[in-house]
Amino acid sequence: MPVTHTLEGPPSVDVLGRQDPELAEILLAELTRQTTTLQLIAAENFTSPAVLAALGSPLANKYAEGYPGARHHGGCELVDVAERIAVQRATALFGAEHANVQSHSGSSAVLAAYAALLRPGDTVLAMGLPHGGHLTHGSPANFSGRWFDFVGYGVDPESGLIDHEQVRALARTHRPKAIVCGSISYPRHIDYAAFREVADEVGAYLIADAAHPIGLVAGGAAPSPVPYADVVCATTHKVLRGPRGGMLLCGSGLADRVDRAVFPFTQGGAQMHTVAAKAVAFGEAATPAFTAYAHQVVANARVLAQCLAAEGLAVVTGGTDTHLLTVDPAPLGVDGRTARGRLAAAGMVLDTCALPRPDVRGLRLGTAAVTTQGMGEAEMARVAVLFGTALRDESAGRHVREEVRDLTGRFPPYPG
Known part of the structure; x- marks a missing residue:
């Protein structure tokens, strides 16, 4: 039997319709498109009305560079509470020692992970783009391919499964500073323990790009990378069903480096309406x-x-x-x-x-x-x-x- 997630209605566009009917018409047309066609894109989902409410809240007005208790702007007492709730819910949901919930996207989270652990020119082993790697896994059109020396591993052409012997051989040959496990199109569970073993053998950090499976991890339907990876990068949409955004999970020993890599190194003020919407989604995912x-x-x-x-x-x-x-x-x-x-x-x-x-x-x-x-x-x-x-x-x-x-x-x- 299907498990129904009943949503109570679309966000009202009445105010927008009065102020800007041209944009309101686009919003309504997009709602019609989404609800009359089959949404089979693996990276998309429908958020709840509660998540949408947080996204459209007055929290969108607040500038909040920094972290709770250490902001660069005044008036952050309440958004500090919202961010602390998001962090507490994320760490509890995924069993992590630390969570950063400010990343604007999954790509931003990966950039921050690299910034925390690597220096330009370092060698990184990741899934090759032709085999399902993400743009942030070494594409020459992306910052990753321009700033780091990526070596790509792949899948067996017959089985389509990750070739772990190739991963080990490449790691031994190239001695990467970090190994990235994760894909945008790999349909099987990632063997995080096998990647951890190789990373330990060559003295590399292990970064899990769990943008796709993290929602399944939250629901206990996929293995968690948290016990194995030094840093886990993820999105908060996709299966997790939250707002479009990113997050990072790590141990307490890397918490300061990860936080400083997000702000001030790779991005400015947090989008507090999105942070609050992430908190809502984490709460929903814990049910x-x-x-x-x-x-x-x-x-x-x-x-x-x-x-x-x-x-x-x-x-x-x-x-x-x-x-x-x-x-x-x-x-x-x-x-x-x-x-x-x-x-x-x-x-x-x-x-x-x-x-x-x-x-x-x-x-x-x-x-x-x-x-x-x-x-x-x-x-x-x-x-x-x-x-x-x-x-x-x-x-x-x-x-x-x-x-x-x-x-x-x-x-x-x-x-x-």
């Missing part, structure tokens, strides 16, 4: 309802993977342990980009991603948002059929779009 939700997300993803395979798509690694899966639509006669276009026309929104073969792009999709809407295994089976229909027959897009509209109409994320 039994969220635990049930996280496990339902995984159950939905596994059923979706099985049913997509039955439709003829090639599922990378043969399935998933998490909220996301990657598939190759080539057996149906289309490439990743063409497939994404057909699916978008049919009302199914998702991403392309690199596959563990040279110059081949597949599809990355996830079940976090549709599970928030209350969909379960039966709906995932139906989504897979619609998926296959749209890819096999381009002319079926309009018919599939009508079925998608009917499905989403039965599971509104913001009823009322």
Whole structure:
């Protein structure tokens, strides 16, 4: 049975409508887009009305450079309390000694982790971009690739699983200052203990980029990187279902270095409305309802993977342990980009991603948002059929779009 997360209604746009009808119309149109199409992007979700309320609160007015009790601006007594609550909830939720909740994004959190532990020119071992690494894992278009010497490890081209022997061999050869474990498209649990063992062998820091699985960690549906990594970087949206933002978790011995890397080294004043919204999300994630939700997300993803395979798509690694899966639509006669276009026309929104073969792009999709809407295994089976229909027959897009509209109409994320 699906675990329904009932949301009580969208934020009011009445005031905005009176002041700026042009922007209000865009907000309403976006709400319509989100609620009448299937949101299958693995990095997206629907936040609760409480999170949205914090984001739209007067806390947005407050400048608060620094940390609670040591701000560079006056009038921070109340936002200090809000940030302390966010930190306390984060450390309790993830079993960490220290949490920094000020990072503006997951990329900002990774930048701060590098700033805390590394110096320009240091060698870093991370998953290569063609195998699912993030831009912050060494892309030449990103600060990481310009400031540090990245060496990329990959996955086995047959199994799609991380090649831990390659990780160990590369670490022994290059003696990196840090090893990064984490991916934007790896559907299996990360073996944090194996990475810790290699890091200890070569004297490297271990940085876990847990932007994708951290919400599952909060709900007890994925292993935690906290006992193994020196620093954990994460986002507060995705499965965690909070506001768009980042955070860092670490031991007390690195707390000061991490905090100084966030402020003042890499960013200025905290966005206190977002910090408060993170506190709300951490509180929601500590409930039994969220635990049930996280496990339902995984159950939905596994059923979706099985049913997509039955439709003829090639599922990378043969399935998933998490909220996301990657598939190759080539057996149906289309490439990743063409497939994404057909699916978008049919009302199914998702991403392309690199596959563990040279110059081949597949599809990355996830079940976090549709599970928030209350969909379960039966709906995932139906989504897979619609998926296959749209890819096999381009002319079926309009018919599939009508079925998608009917499905989403039965599971509104913001009823009322």
